[in-house]
Amino acid sequence: MFTAFARAFKTPDLRKKLLFTLGIIVLYRLGAHVPAPGVDYAKVQQCIDQSDSGGLLGLMQMFSGGALLQITIFALGIMPYITASIILQLLTVVIPRLEALKKEGQSGTAKITQYTRYLTVALAILQGTGLVATARSGALFQNCSVADQIVADKSIFTTLVMVITMTAGTAAVMWLGELITDRGIGNGMSILMFISIAATFPGALWAIKESGKLADGWIEFGTVILVGFVMVALVVFVEQAQRRIPVQYAKRMIGRRSYGGTSTYIPLKVNQAGVIPVIFASSLLFIPSLIVQFSGSTAGWSTWIQDHFVTGTHPYYISVYFVLIVFFAFFYVAISFNPDEVADNMKKYGGFIPGIRAGRPTAEYLSYVLNRITWPGSLYLGLIALVPTMALASFGGANQNFPFGGTSILIIVGVGLETVKQIESQLQQRNYEGFLR
Known part of the structure; x- marks a missing residue:
């Protein structure tokens, strides 16, 4: 990886792209530390030191690079864009119009991207309103004595200014990501997501050292650190694993030319769903605690939820979390990969899998193989999301959003591998030396 970056800096046009990407990253991180209007920064820092976040709030805090709880202009980060992208991807399967746009090629993709931008702004308004309302009520931080004083001016005008500022910040983040995609290196949104998660690593690791008891926390x-490197190696190994389905194309004569007669393969990844099932499961499990938080009830059901589904270390929480990850892995693979469509395209262009008849038998074979490799992929996702939490809980009270937890490692490794491949x-x-020889 480091060799690829060193060679890239020696190439003038790639060096410009890398420096441009680094400049956008610096702007993004600066915006993540500029407080929104009407926020008392000193009291926010005091509450951050006294409180802990988990669940969906902790997930959003991770994706915002620590800007969410500091209530900055980039507090929402790229979470609205991620949510909008996932929603549009799910709706593509349900709404025929979106499915037709997806098949139109570049023009259809541009239209879907435009819809994603509109939905991102709408979600930013909703999430910004919820964040400001929660901060005003003092419910954003638990066990903080000055939580209700974070926003001193609770007028409608100040609230509107804060919501508009955060929405504009989300639009600016989306624009910065698109600039990286167009003029930099890699996928812009993925790069910003990578930076947001990596930015929380040093502070979290140092907190573990400060809270440690063996050799002043250095052990x-x-x-x-050692467990983190082992996890990265494991994730790289599984993320690169794939089942290659061989495909052969019959020769066709069009005029005087012969086409086809080649052989290729369909790469089916073991982890076809990526990190999406973990995000879905975390979001869904946060709903019960959110209901209890806003209901203010002290009944038996609310106490039971607080005891079993808030801490993240209870067996009930771990079991439900694992089952949801496995379910969403199968669900997302089912909607993102259509064996019937792949089989039809192969048949249309004269392709076939050796030993399998074209058409319906090919679709059934692809579905069979996909289900078999999704099982180890889904179990891997569940384990990689839960084992670090359970194994490292003794070191600084790690929760499900621990820096070396499943979500952060999966995203960082995936984005890193994809960016290096593009470089x-x-x-x-640009290297023609082999051809000249």
Whole structure:
């Protein structure tokens, strides 16, 4: 990886793209530390030191690079865009109009991207309103004595200014991500997501060292680093694993030319769903605690939810979390990969799987293989999301959003691998030494 970056900096046009990407990243991180209007920054820092976040709030805090709880202009980060993208991807299967746009190629993709932008702004308004209302009521931070004083001016005008500022910040983040995609290296939104998560690593690791008891915390610190490297190696191994379905194309004569006669393969990844099932499961499990928080009830049901579904270490929470991850892995794979469509396209262009008849038998075979590899992929997702939490809970009270937890590691490794692949592909396009020889 480091060799690829070193070679890229020696290439003038790639060096410009890398420096442009780094400049956008600096702007993004600066915006993540500028407080929104009407926020008492000193009291926010006091509450952050006294409180802990988990569940969906902790997930959003991670995706915003620590800007959410500090209530900055980039407090919402890229979470509205991620949510809008997932919603549009799910609706593509349900709404025929979106499915037709997806098949139109570049023009249809541009239209879906435009819809994603509109939905991102709408979600930013909703999430910004919820964040400001929660901050005004003092419910944003638990066990903080000055939580209700974070927003001193509770007038409608100040609330509107805060919501508009956060919505504009989300639009600016979306624009910065698109600039990286167009003029930089890699996918812009993925790069910003990578930076947001990586930005929380140093503080979290140092907190583990400060709370450690063996050799002033250095033993716990070193153990966490070692386990982190092992997890990264495991995730890289599984993320690169794939089942290759061989495909052959029959020769066709069109005029005097012969087409086809080639062989290729369909790569089916073991983890076809990526990190989406973990995000879905975390979001769904946060709903019960959210209901209890806003209801203010002290009944038996609310106490039971607080005891079993808030801490993240109770067996009930772990079991339900694991089952939801496995379910959403199968659900997302089912809507993102259509065996019937792949089989029809193969049949249309004269392709076939050796030993399998074209058409319906091919679709059934692809579905059979996909289900078999989704099982280990879904179990891997569940384990990678839960084992770090359980194993590292003794080091600084790690929760489900621990830096070396499943969601953060999956995203960082996935984005890192994809970015390095793009850099290497662009380097190969500019290196003609092998052809000249």
